[in-house]
Amino acid sequence: MVLKRIELRNFRNYEKISIDFNDKINILVGDNAQGKTNILESIYVLALTKSHRLLVENNLIKKGCIFCRINGWIDQDEIIKKLEVKISQKEKMVKINNKKVKNFINYISNLNIIMF
Numbered sequence: 001m002v003l004k005r006i007e008l009r010n011f012r013n014y015e016k017i018s019i020d021f022n023d024k025i026n027i028l029v030g031d032n033a034q035g036k037t038n039i040l041e042s043i044y045v046l047a048l049t050k051s052h053r054l055l056v057e058n059n060l061i062k063k064g065c066i067f068c069r070i071n072g073w074i075d076q077d078e079i080i081k082k083l084e085v086k087i088s089q090k091e092k093m094v095k096i097n098n099k100k101v102k103n104f105i106n107y108i109s110n111l112n113i114i115m116f
């Protein structure tokens with residue numbers, strides 16, 4: 001399983017960004033507070049629908065915005081799967097291949113990650 005690409009919308013300090021990842025190694029370089037950890041966090045949220053470093057999850061939404069969205073494309077045995085997590089003040093919604101998934105249990109096993 002390889003995460004090929006992510007697109008962020010109103011996620012923390014990012015209004016709109018897309019990143020195409022290398023299949024092997026990716027290195028994030030930047031000054032302090034530029035948003036390196038936010039990128040890692042967005043992948044964590046894409047996988048598990050919640051952050052690794054938060055009690056108040058609304059902070060995931062960029063200041064002044066009303067929602068945030070994370071899209072990710074996963075290559076699994078050469079089949080591309082699109083994942084989406086959208087968070088607003090009111091609700092959290094997840095989609096696989098543009099189709100809403102009601103039960104989060106069926107969503108969470110799609111992208112396996114390790115964070116350390």
Ligand SMILES: Nc1ncnc2c1ncn2[C@@H]1O[C@H](COP(=O)(O)OP(=O)(O)O)[C@@H](O)[C@H]1O
Pocket residue numbers: 011012013014030031032033034035036037038039058059060061062063
């Ligand atoms: N909800 C938010 N809206 C706007 N900016 C945010 C939000 N949450 C965090 N930030 C900004 O994200 C930056 C920190 O990003 P971070 O990924 O921790 O940086 P680093 O590159 O040091 O890992 C800070 O500038 C902080 O103000």
Ligand SMILES: [Mg+2]
Pocket residue numbers: 036037038
């Ligand atoms: Mg950091």
